[in-house]
Amino acid sequence: MSPKETNNSLKLMVCFVLFTYYSWVTYSNICCPPPPGEDLNSKARSKYQQEQLREWSIEQQREREQARRNQEQADRLYELKMRELDQRSMDLQKAEEECRRNINMATTDYNNALVRPLVIMLFT
Numbered sequence: 001m002s003p004k005e006t007n008n009s010l011k012l013m014v015c016f017v018l019f020t021y022y023s024w025v026t027y028s029n030i031c032c033p034p035p036p037g038e039d040l041n042s043k044a045r046s047k048y049q050q051e052q053l054r055e056w057s058i059e060q061q062r063e064r065e066q067a068r069r070n071q072e073q074a075d076r077l078y079e080l081k082m083r084e085l086d087q088r089s090m091d092l093q094k095a096e097e098e099c100r101r102n103i104n105m106a107t108t109d110y111n112n113a114l115v116r117p118l119v120i121m122l123f124t
Contacts (some may be wrong), residue, residue: 039045
């Protein structure tokens, strides 16, 4: 909760306490103490509860929005990593194919080099 929201909450609580106290003092000056079960501060309490619910709702919205942003960031990072791994895999595959081609060419050259003297001997 931000300092401003905390300050607003404290102001509301102070107002509620003062209103409760002054309501009781005013009522007791008019007649006797309130009968049991009578809620003299229902309006103030209701207003305080509504304000508190509003603040909680706003806080939940902020938390949900932050969670959504965090999830989007995680998804972006995952996608980037997957692309990087795919590119690396493709580069390794190309290098492997080139290596195979070079090995096949070297093997062919070697075999030709071995056969050449035999061919020369046979035809001479």
